[in-house]
Each structure stands twice: as C-alpha cells, then as structure tokens.
Amino acid sequence: MSSSEADPDIPDLVCQLDNVQGMVDALSSVRWKRHQDSVLELSEHGIVVIVEESGCLQAKVYLKKELFVSYEYRAEGRPRFGVSLGVFVDCLNTFSVSGRSSSIEICYPGPDMQLLLKSVDTPDACIYAEIRTKVPDTISWDYNFEPAGSTPLSFTVKSAALKEAIDDLEWPGSSIQIVLQPDPPCVQFRGEGHGDLQIDFMYYANTDLLIAFQCDRLVSYRYKYKFLRATTSNMPGSVIKDNRGSKLTIGRGGMLKVQHLVSVARPSTQHPHIDSAAYQQPSRIAYIEFFVKPEVDEEPVNDA
Amino acid sequence: MKFKAFLTDNGVSLLEKRFLPALDKMGRICHLYLTKDHAFFLHNLLNGDGVQSIAQFRKESLFEDYRISSQNDDRIAFTIDLGLLHRALRSSVSVCGHVTTATNRLQVKLVKKLTHNSQQPMPFLTFESKGYKSAVIQDVPISKPLSRVDVVELQSAIDMAQDLPQTLVQGPDLHQLQSFVDRLKHVGDLLHITITQYGDLHLQLLNTLTTLGVEFRKLPVVGVQAHVPSGDQNMTAQSRTKYAVEKGEALSVQVSLKHFAKSLQCHLTKPDCAFYGITPLASCLTVIFQFFIPGTRQTDKSISLHCRLPVLDPGSA
Numbered sequence: 059m060s061s062s063e064a065d066p067d068i069p070d071l072v073c074q075l076d077n078v079q080g081m082v083d084a085l086s087s088v089r090w091k092r093h094q095d096s097v098l099e100l101s102e103h104g105i106v107v108i109v110e111e112s113g114c115l116q117a118k119v120y121l122k123k124e125l126f127v128s129y130e131y132r133a134e135g136r137p138r139f140g141v142s143l144g145v146f147v148d149c150l151n152t153f154s155v156s157g158r159s160s161s162i163e164i165c166y167p168g169p170d171m172q173l174l175l176k177s178v179d180t181p182d183a184c185i186y187a188e189i190r191t192k193v194p195d196t197i198s199w200d201y202n203f204e205p206a207g208s209t210p211l212s213f214t215v216k217s218a219a220l221k222e223a224i225d226d227l228e229w230p231g232s233s234i235q236i237v238l239q240p241d242p243p244c245v246q247f248r249g250e251g252h253g254d255l256q257i258d259f260m261y262y263a264n265t266d267l268l269i270a271f272q273c274d275r276l277v278s279y280r281y282k283y284k285f286l287r288a289t290t291s292n293m294p295g296s297v298i299k300d301n302r303g304s305k306l307t308i309g310r311g312g313m314l315k316v317q318h319l320v321s322v323a324r325p326s327t328q329h330p331h332i333d334s335a336a337y338q339q340p341s342r343i344a345y346i347e348f349f350v351k352p353e354v355d356e357e358p359v360n361d362a
Numbered sequence: 363m364k365f366k367a368f369l370t371d372n373g374v375s376l377l378e379k380r381f382l383p384a385l386d387k388m389g390r391i392c393h394l395y396l397t398k399d400h401a402f403f404l405h406n407l408l409n410g411d412g413v414q415s416i417a418q419f420r421k422e423s424l425f426e427d428y429r430i431s432s433q434n435d436d437r438i439a440f441t442i443d444l445g446l447l448h449r450a451l452r453s454s455v456s457v458c459g460h461v462t463t464a465t466n467r468l469q470v471k472l473v474k475k476l477t478h479n480s481q482q483p484m485p486f487l488t489f490e491s492k493g494y495k496s497a498v499i500q501d502v503p504i505s506k507p508l509s510r511v512d513v514v515e516l517q518s519a520i521d522m523a524q525d526l527p528q529t530l531v532q533g534p535d536l537h538q539l540q541s542f543v544d545r546l547k548h549v550g551d552l553l554h555i556t557i558t559q560y561g562d563l564h565l566q567l568l569n570t571l572t573t574l575g576v577e578f579r580k581l582p583v584v585g586v587q588a589h590v591p592s593g594d595q596n597m598t599a600q601s602r603t604k605y606a607v608e609k610g611e612a613l614s615v616q617v618s619l620k621h622f623a624k625s626l627q628c629h630l631t632k633p634d635c636a637f638y639g640i641t642p643l644a645s646c647l648t649v650i651f652q653f654f655i656p657g658t659r660q661t662d663k664s665i666s667l668h669c670r671l672p673v674l675d676p677g678s679a
Binding site for chain 2: 142145148149151152154155181182183184185186187188189190
C-alpha cells in the first residue's frame with residue numbers, strides 16, 4: 059500500500075482544494091448506486107478514483123494535481139487504497155456549504171491508514187472527516203482499452219443530448235446496440251426489448267449535437283442498458299449546464315469508452331482577481347472516463 | 363371549564379408565521395396547556411422518548427380579554443393537531459385580515475358541539491372571525507380536557523424541564539448548522555455532542571467506515587466557564603475534546619441525529635440566538651432559543667422556547 063512506511067510521520071499526500079463542490083460533482087458522476095467500493099490511486103500527477111462493477115463496467119475520475127491549490131506528494135510508487143465511494147462523497151459533501159466557497163485539505167495516510175479531510179479556511183468552525191481505507195481487491199482494475207484500428211472510431215455529442223438519448227432508451231431497455239457508419243456519417247442507438255426505439259445522430263444534420271465524428275467502417279456492438287445508463291445517470295448539473303461534448307470511442311473488441319469533463323473551477327464571482335478565467339482554464343477540469351464491455355452475442359454482430 | 367380570549371395581531375403573527383410551522387415540524391400532535399397567566403405548547407412531556415419542546419407565552423403576548431376558569435386552579439390542557447390549528451388560524455386571518463379592529467377581532471374559545479357522526483358533544487377550539495360582510499367559524503377538534511391528575515403531571519413535567527445546564531454555549535448560525543446537519547443525515551444517525559466550558563461545541567458522527575465531525579470554537583459561554591488551556595490550538599478537535607472531558611471541563615452525550623435536526627427546525631420561529639447545554643449527569647441535551655424585543659438586544663421574557671433531547675447513551679461524561 060503505502061510506500062513511505064519507513065517514515066510514518068510524513069504522509070504520502072497532503073493537498074488542498076478550493077472547490078469541494080466540483081470534486082463532489084466529479085465523484086458523484088461515477089456513483090451509480092448507493093454502496094460502491096472505489097480504489098484511489100495516488101501519484102505525482104494527481105489522484106485517480108476507480109470504480110468497477112460486475113467485470114463489465116469501470117469508471118475513472120482523474121483529478122489532476124493542477125485542480126488543487128497545493129499538492130505535496132512524497133510517496134514513491136503509486137499508493138492504492140480502497141474506500142467506500144458513497145462515504146467519501148457524503149463526507150466531502152458536508153464540507154460544501156452552499157453560498158460560500160469552502161477549502162479542504164486532503165491527507166493520506168492518517169495514523170490508522172485513514173483518508174483524512176479537514177476544512178482549512180474557517181479557524182473557529184473546523185469540519186473534519188476520517189475515512190477508513192482498506193486494501194484494494196486483487197482483481198485487475200485495469201480495462202485495457204486499445205484502439206480498434208489505425209483510425210479511431212469515435213464521436214463527440216453534446217452531454218445533455220447524450221443523457222437524454224440514453225434516458226429515452228430506458229423504455230425498450232435491456233440491450234442497446236450502438237452502430238457507427240461512415241456513409242452517411244451517422245451514429246445510431248437501437249433498443250430492442252419491450253418495444254423498439256432507434257435514435258439517430260446524423261453528423262451533417264445535427265452538427266450542433268454531434269460535434270465530431272470519426273469512423274472509417276461500419277461497426278456495431280451491443281451493451282447492457284444498465285451499464286450504458288450508468289455512464290450518464292449521475293451526470294452533474296454543471297456538466298449539463300456547461301454542455302460541453304461527451305466523447306464516445308469504440309476500442310478493440312467493442313470496448314466502449316465514454317468521456318465527460320467536469321468543471322472544478324472555483325466560482326469566479328467570489329474571487330474575480332484570482333480566478334476570473336477559471337472556467338476557461340483546462341487545468342480546472344476533472345476528466346471522467348467510463349469503460350463498458352460489450353455484450354457477447356451468440357451470433358456476434360461485429361466489425362463489418 | 364371555560365376559555366375565551368381574543369387573539370392579538372402580535373399573537374396571530376407569532377403563531378401563524380413563526381411558531382405553528384416550527385412546532386408542527388416537531389410533531390403534529392401537542393398539548394396546549396392554558397393557565398391563568400400562560401399558554402404552553404408542549405411536545406412529548408408525558409411520554410418520554412421523543413424531543414421534548416416547551417413553548418411558553420405570557421398571555422398578553424398572544425391574547426387580550428383572556429378569560430379562563432376551571433375547577434382545577436383555572437388550568438386547562440388538551441391535545442391538538444397543529445396542522446389543523448395552523449389551517450384554521452390561516453383561514454381566519456384571511457377573513458378578518460392581519461390588522462384587527464374593535465369590530466373584526468379574532469375570538470378563540472373552547473366549545474362542546476354535537477357533530478353529525480356522534481351522539482356525544484365533542485370538544486373543539488373554535489376560531490370566530492368577522493370580516494366586512496361575513497363571519498367564519500372554524501372548529502378545530504381537540505381531545506377531551508386532561509384530567510386533574512394529568513394536568514398536575516404535565517405541570518410537574520414542565521417544572522422538571524426547567525433545570526438549566528451549568529454551561530451553555532451560544533450556538534453558531536442556525537442555517538449553517540442546519541445545512542451541515544442535513545448533510546450528516548446521509549452518513550449516520552448517532553451524534554456525539556460535546557460542550558466545553560471554553561465555548562467549544564463539537565458534533566461528531568461515528569460509524570464503522572468514517573468519523574465525521576465539526577467543531578465550533580470560541581463561542582460565547584453563559585454559566586460555568588474555564589480558561590482555554592494553552593497550546594490546545596495545535597491539537598486535533600478530537601484530542602482537544604477528549605482532554606477537556608478528562609479534565610472535567612466538558613460534558614459529552616450521544617443523541618439521535620434525527621432529534622437534533624428536529625430541534626433545529628425551531629429556527630422557523632426566528633429566534634435571535636440559540637444556546638446549547640448538557641444538563642448535570644448528562645441526562646439530556648438542552649437547546650434554548652432566545653427572542654429579543656424587536657429592535658433591541660433585550661430578551662423578550664414573554665416568549666420562551668426550549669427543547670430537551672433525550673440522551674441515547676451517557677457517553678463519556
């Protein structure tokens with residue numbers, strides 16, 4: 059676990075964050091059920107939070123060190139530990155007081171290997187949390203995502219439209235087929251179950267919805283609806299409001315990668331002299347990635 | 363047994379806008395206890411396990427032409443549904459308006475009436491309001507008046523609930539505290555509360571996966587005080603609290619987070635400040651709300667409201 063066990067007094071990581079709500083938003087977007095285990099991986103580049111379900115769905119939240127006001131990393135290697143995602147988000151949420159900015163310090167490990175959080179900007183009203191950590195499961199948390207060929211198969215769609223489309227597909231439910239075709243350039247979501255529903259994003263017809271499209275051959279894969287839904291079900295309000303694009307890429311074997319961007323910028327109205335351009339700063343963005351494995355059909359609908 | 367009075371404008375605004383909405387959140391049903399000089403709204407005084415709340419009004423703060431008589435030392439108590447009482451009051455006010463004159467005063471009285479589905483006359487608290495061209499009578503059903511024994515028991519429960527903690531700290535902003543406690547609800551349901559004689563209020567929630575707390579420091583203290591130990595600013599909140607309890611300069615109790623959140627609903631009564639204290643022997647957590655005479659910093663002694671939260675475990679005290 060910790061690689062600095064030789065000197066237990068020096069924590070592996072001490073960092074400060076000035077926008078707790080942004081972190082709550084980012085982590086909430088990968089919280090698709092109440093009780094979920096997550097693995098935190100610390101490195102000199104930042105913190106990665108990884109969540110996994112049923113060997114079919116994995117989500118990663120990348121909190122780069124640039125998101126933090128300060129980031130002191132002293133471990134060698136990459137310490138990994140498990141925490142309950144729900145507890146982590148609920149604890150972080152208590153630090154986020156509406157109507158005013160709240161800064162916190164995150165420290166790992168505590169005296170009993172806990173993840174420690176405490177508020178730093180209010181000397182006479184200190185909030186603190188100690189979250190029990192555990193040794194992460196030995197299963198591989200890495201889904202090797204490899205490009206499907208020389209040309210990536212990907213498209214970028216407005217986040218709100220993607221969420222709406224996936225929400226609509228709840229009605230047919232069960233299994234959703236995603237089809238990418240180069241001519242005419244188009245993405246189709248097809249649901250067959252209690253009924254049939256097909257949603258088409260035509261690249262030339264909807265350039266304001268389908269922002270980018272790359273595909274050189276027809277591909278089609280099926281994904282379980284519940285996993286696909288998890289990729290957008292808890293999309294934070296800020297993502298829908300900003301409505302940047304969400305990027306979907308199909309990799310080798312049909313592995314689907316869904317990427318969202320969550321703003322972790324401090325609201326610019328409160329400290330215009332410090333962070334007036336925060337919303338434009340790419341460094342104040344948390345990256346969210348979901349990996350969804352395709353369903354294995356008896357008669358695989360595969361690369362044409 | 364007779365009770366008849368006119369609600370004053372101040373009484374209407376106190377009850378309609380502030381106290382009834384807040385007390386309704388404490389629990390739908392409460393005792394309304396009327397004496398020669400006071401009116402009380404009481405929650406959970408005769409049954410022990412919930413949050414006890416005691417709202418006391420001097421008769422002049424709510425009523426004028428206040429007439430009460432009973433064979434039990436002119437005391438009458440009954441249970442009433444606060445939701446219905448609030449609705450009746452709101453409706454009466456909409457008829458006679460917020461500002462009353464000699465002709466459109468809002469009368470409250472106890473009556474017994476025969477209703478179409480009962481043979482026996484039933485007791486009601488009746489609101490009678492006269493508008494410009496109409497009059498409206500609202501009958502709020504109430505329980506049978508409490509027996510002499512029950513009234514004595516209610517009065518002694520009120521007397522017992524008056525014991526004050528030795529140390530009271532003036533709490534932080536109620537909205538801030540409430541927003542924090544609302545978020546805590548997702549994490550657990552047992553709250554450890556420690557109050558030190560230095561003016562620290564420490565709320566802590568423990569469960570198997572996490573310890574989450576907030577410590578408010580340097581709050582104004584009423585009652586027994588102690589000097590802040592030197593060097594304690596370098597300690598963590600938990601060790602500071604532990605140290606203070608060991609020195610006998612703090613009391614600690616465990617209460618239900620739900621009860622605590624409920625007591626914070628009293629902010630709807632718009633108190634000017636709130637004090638928190640733990641009674642000797644850590645028998646309960648007391649929250650006292652203070653109201654100022656409008657436009658002054660002087661306590662309005664005609665209104666008082668306090669809550670007593672049952673302690674779930676004697677804690678470390």
